Amino acid sequence: MLRWRQLVGVGLIAILALGISLVGFSQKPYEGEVLRLASMADQFTDYLVVLGRQFEELTGARVEVDVLGYVELREKVVLDYTTNTKQYDLATVDIVWTGEFAEKGWTTDLTPYINRDYIELNVPDILPVTWTQGEWNGKQVAFPMAGYVNSLIYRTDLLGDADEQAAFLAEYGYELTAPRTLDELEDVATFFSRPDDGMYGLVANGARGPAVAQDWMEYMRGFGGRVVDREGNVYVDSPAAIQALELFVKIFDEWAPPGAPNYWWDDRETSYRTGMSVMQSSWSIARAGYENPEISLVVGKTGMGITPTASGDNPAFGFGGWGIGINADIDPDRQDIAWEFIKWIASEEIQKEWMLNDGAPIRLSTLLDPELNEAMPWLPTMLTMFIHGDGDYRPRVPEYSQIQDILGLRVNQAITHELTATEALTLAAEEIRELYAD
Amino acid sequence: MLSRKGIFSQxxxxxxxxxxxxxxxxxxxxYPLIYSVYIGFYEWSLGDATKTFVGFRNYVSAFQDSQFTGSFLNTAIFVIAxxxxxxxxxxxxALLLNRESWxxxxxxxxxxxxTLITxxxxxxxxxxLLNPDIGALTYYIRAVGIDIGRGIFVERGLAMAGIVLIDVWQWTSLITIILLAGLKGMPIEPYEAAYVDGASRWQAFRYITLPLLRPTILIALVVRTLDAMKIFDSVFAITGGGPGTATTTMNFHIFKVGIQHxxxxxxxxxxxxxxLFSVLIGLFIIRSVFLSARRKGGAV
Known part of the structure; x- marks a missing residue:
């Protein structure tokens, strides 16, 4: 009798021990942890939320994504970092915030993590230009997450139309093609500007603030101009920059829809996607959207070409987009979990999945993937642009936000004819020099 | 010295x-007020460990900042309009709604x-609605032949009018309700006497309603003036202070300097x-209405 009892007792203990070990084995590594991520509201964001849920299923760590507009995002994360409230563990970091975030030590240097997980991350597969999303003086304060290139977006149905081509040839004496020089851009924009038919040749952002400043800098790059260098030398009042602003003013005077001086990025994209505007200089993240009939009236009618430059030679492409950084104030254990999330979303498999769902590439393998190339025939063009990408045409210096604010006002004053191009940039240069003098 | 019992006494x-x-x-x-006065004497960027005492330099710089002085003027134009x-x-x-009918x-x-909407x-x-290209209201404004150039929020001369229009749409009803409360509390006898003496409706309004309503108007004026001076949301969401500096108000400029820079x-x-300016304006309105009432011997 006693033996039976002993056997039953041992058996129960064994079952209990097995049960405990099985529970322990199946438990997810970060069960109960919560990562709070502040993200820019852009086309990639919806799927970032989905990825957050997948990460929870895999690891147990819940990812709460706070989706914010451009201005609000910067405000919220900067206030979080400066007041050490640890509200966010992770944040999407605009390429142009790199210098400021690095100098202030707001996001942690990821170099040790990257070196440790070099093989697992397949670092050589990550396109070199994308490292500008977070690289500053040997530190990597954000990891590349969504790479954008600026290119000329145009209507292939209009530029390829036989009647339009004949009329253009008769008027300008050369073939109508996607413009490669700024002179050609002017001709094509003028040719297609027909306000009475509700059609406008070329559109750009004009709203005071980051919208107008960033769009103008892309044209300034086309003229070979620059704003400042890392030593604080100011070039924004150079003849090339003034010439670029004169052309920029002309866009609003002659070729853009009436409301363009108050356009933000979404307004500009809407103007193109609704067929109102024929050409725009735009970020590649928007490219897939032109083929989505739910948001586009120009499905199958879009071409993606080089951004015209003054000479048409040595094409380079403005590079931008979003990295992802870890709040430097949070505990090292939480930083480790946050890094696991970054590593996971940057993996080849997830990057491909994200790309199929409005993501933006950072890897060579993503841009060469046969399945993706079949779904997105513009990827080879995009790869060329990434290879020739310039991540520094907007100065990624610590003073960028204030420089952008100055340009956001002065360029807007030029397009609304409160100031001439020369007056606007002379004032901007004085103000930027004062900024460095302080 | 007071005993414990004393301190806790009736x-x-x-x-x-x-x-x-x-x-x-x-x-x-x-505390926030005193702290604000305190840090106003320091050169300090949020996140920097050190603050440098600069005396009144921030105040002098504010008056030398053309955007700040411009925003002062813009705010005044906005509030008055x-x-x-x-x-x-x-x-x-309020006069219309003062009648009793369903x-x-x-x-x-x-x-x-x-007033209930954010x-x-x-x-x-x-x-x-006022989108220059696809806004429904813009379409109808143009259809009736009103020239708004490239659009209300695009033209420098019209942008502030657009911001005023939005404020008027949202807050007129608040003033209406305040004044309606004043009208409802008025005695009927002065009107009866006036009409017996042959007063017209205009005379009754001019010499009875307005003087009796003056204290209520004063409340509405002070409340709305001080609130309107803080205008921020529509400037932030629609114009970003532009075109140029046409709609940059004081609150918006301070936000840019403090939160963005x-x-x-x-x-x-x-x-x-x-x-300080807001307090002075508030006091000025109250004082001028009091003085005017005293001069006329009316109620305050």
Whole structure:
């Protein structure tokens, strides 16, 4: 009798021990942890939320994504970092915030993590230009997450139309093609500007603030101009920059829809996607959207070409987009979990999945993937642009936000004819020099 | 020295009962105010470990900053236009709604709806309605032949008018309700006497309604003026202070300096100037209405 009892007792203990070990084995590594991520509201964001849920299923760590507009995002994360409230563990970091975030030590240097997980991350597969999303003086304060290139977006149905081509040839004496020089851009924009038919040749952002400043800098790059260098030398009042602003003013005077001086990025994209505007200089993240009939009236009618430059030679492409950084104030254990999330979303498999769902590439393998190339025939063009990408045409210096604010006002004053191009940039240069003098 | 019993005696119970209020006021009103005055004397960027004492330099710089002085003028234009129109329309609507009938009772409720909507939502809705290219209202404005150039928020001469329009749409009803409350509390006898003496409706309004309503108008004027001076949401959501600096108001400029540029010392100095200015305006309105009432021997 006693033996039976002993056997039953041992058996129960064994079952209990097995049960405990099985529970322990199946438990997810970060069960109960919560990562709070502040993200820019852009086309990639919806799927970032989905990825957050997948990460929870895999690891147990819940990812709460706070989706914010451009201005609000910067405000919220900067206030979080400066007041050490640890509200966010992770944040999407605009390429142009790199210098400021690095100098202030707001996001942690990821170099040790990257070196440790070099093989697992397949670092050589990550396109070199994308490292500008977070690289500053040997530190990597954000990891590349969504790479954008600026290119000329145009209507292939209009530029390829036989009647339009004949009329253009008769008027300008050369073939109508996607413009490669700024002179050609002017001709094509003028040719297609027909306000009475509700059609406008070329559109750009004009709203005071980051919208107008960033769009103008892309044209300034086309003229070979620059704003400042890392030593604080100011070039924004150079003849090339003034010439670029004169052309920029002309866009609003002659070729853009009436409301363009108050356009933000979404307004500009809407103007193109609704067929109102024929050409725009735009970020590649928007490219897939032109083929989505739910948001586009120009499905199958879009071409993606080089951004015209003054000479048409040595094409380079403005590079931008979003990295992802870890709040430097949070505990090292939480930083480790946050890094696991970054590593996971940057993996080849997830990057491909994200790309199929409005993501933006950072890897060579993503841009060469046969399945993706079949779904997105513009990827080879995009790869060329990434290879020739310039991540520094907007100065990624610590003073960028204030420089952008100055340009956001002065360029807007030029397009609304409160100031001439020369007056606007002379004032901007004085103000930027004062900024460095302080 | 008071004994424990003495401190907790009936004599001091009132102070004990008011203590939570004093603590609340000290923590949430007095402390931020004193701290704002304190950091206004320092050059300090949010996030920097050190602050440098600069005396009145932030105050001098504020007056040398053309955007700050420009925003002062823009705010004054906005307040005078918005509150002026709201007061005129609000009084007219209050007189209309002062009648007792079922449509008026319904209207009194409906008219309050704009004030219940978040200002940011109101701003974004109006931004869509007045979109220069695809806005429904823009279409009809142009259809009736009104020249708005490239659009209300695109033209420098019209952008502030657009911001005023939104404010008037949202806050006129608040003034209406305040004035309606004043009208409802008026005695009937002076009107009966006036009409017996052969007064016209205009004379009754001019010599009875307006003088009796003056204290209520004063309340509405002070409340709306001080609130309108803080205009921010529609500027932030629609124009970003543009075109150029056409709609840059003081609050918006201070926000840019403090929150976007993180120069909290400079922003605090500007806020303190703004606060002082607001207090002076409030006192000026109250004083001028009191003086006017005394001169005319009317009620205040």
């Amino acid at each position: 004599k001091y119970s009132l102070y004990w009962m008011m203590a939570p209020l004093f603590i609340y006021l000290a923590a949430f009103y007095l 918005a509150v002026g129109i709201e007061l005129t329309l609000g009084l007219s609507l 449509p008026m009772r319904i209207l009194r409720t409906v008219i309050l709806l704009p 200002p940011l939502v109101v701003a974004l809705t109006w931004k869509a 993180l120069k909290v010392g400079a922003a605090s100095a500007m806020s303190n100037i703004f606060l």
